[in-house]
Amino acid sequence: MAHILQNSPHIFRSLILYEALDQTPVFFAYQNFARKVGQDSMSYQDFEFWYMRFLRREYDMDYDRSQDPKTRSLMQMPLEIMEQITDELDIRQRQVSLVTIMVFRKVCRNLRTIIDMKPSTFQKIRVIFESEKTRLWLDDGTRDPHMLPLFGFGYFRLQQRRDQEFDSHAVTFMSKTDNRNINLEDGDCLIRRGFRNKIVSNAKHWEMAMNDMGFAMKNPNQVLEELVIENKSLDSFEEFEPKLRGLTQKIRVKKLKIVTNYSNEETMILPYIDLETIERVEVEMVDSKVGMQVGEEQKRIRTIVESDQWKRAVTPILYCHSKNVFPIGTLMDCPRFTLLFHHYNGVNEFLTLVQQLLTSPVLQCAKIGFATGISVPHWMDQRVDIPNSQEFFEITQESVDDFFTFVITRVQ
Secondary structure (H helix, E strand, O other): OOHOOOOOOHHHHHHHHHHHHHOOOOOHHHOOOOOOOHHOOHHHHHHHHHHHHHHHHOOOOOHHHHHHHOOOHHHHHHHHHHHHHOOOOOOOHEEEEEEHHHHHHOOOHHHHHHHHHHOOOOOOOEEOOOEEEEEEEOOHHHHHHOHHHOOOOOOOOOHHHHHHHHHHHHHHEEEEOOOOOOOOOOOEEEEEEEEEEEEEOOHHHHHHHHHHHHHHHOOOOOOOOEEEEEEHHHHOOOOOHHHHHOOOOEOOOEEEEEEEEOHHHHHHHHHHHHOOOOOOEEEEOHHHHHOOOOHHHHHHHHHHHHHHHHHOOEEEEEEEEOOEEEEEEEEOOOOOOEEOOOOOHHHHHHHHHHHHHOOOOOEEEEEEEOOOOOOOHHOOEEEOOOOOOOOOEEEEEEEEEEEEEEEEEOOO
């Protein structure tokens, strides 16, 4: 229909007049107009001009716009004006989620540049890389009440609650859709948050997530409370280290958790963590994609505990999913650490581990926890004298998070 009416601008303007008389909001009015006469029949800017005139009861259909001052588009505004616009997105003034800011910075390159000049205020970051999708939660401390997880009744493990909250708030970047009503071409990326979907052409899911992470970690004066990185895809994750290497500064974070499935992810991340801010380092070795020999595992753990980040952390943690005998000798030079096990291999192996730890000349406090129920001798809850010394080790039991834990403490 549009090509038939191209030479009849009065008809176009009459249609706009009807929309204005109905006082339909201008954007929805333009959508109605475009459905009737075609998306390319008139630009939104021209439509808005005539709509606002009619709304002001200025009904001259032959008005000559050529005499009007030239208008500026948003991108032609002075930098000072653009900064004022982005300042209005301050979360404390407008109660706008930082997720909205992340969307706003994707509008165009100029807006992205201006927004990236401003400090981010994210508190926590959690990301999970998978072969066909990446899930990312940039936690600014706000919570959408419509997206809070429903925990229901009964006992929920701490990690289950964290996972449910992550699933509720994370943005998912997907290379393949799980909705047959969404047509996703090869090479495109589907972005989903809640029930909202958007397709970005010629984009990789992991790259889009990494770019958003880079923005969230760029503030030189900000210290993140927590950063959790989990990898389930070798191909996607190999691109992560170059992104970290490209940061202008090391990552300032208090608590770091790395969940590995390929047995080498921590070596790609630990060197890029700022030593001045790190307080807690946890490496959870799921390693479901590879199998390691005992010698390889010893070398790997020794590399972790010899890293500057592990040594600097007040709370260094290893969480092992392997059923192999743990090489406790790798921790004999560590004064403080937490060692968690996903499996309990029996009392004999556990006692051997504890007895070896009790010979450490530098040990101050070790926590050994199990995710499953265990059975140990009664003498485990007592003090053990240190030969040729007035000091002794005190062994106590406690429940920490989801783990039944033994605490070995040197007492003077």
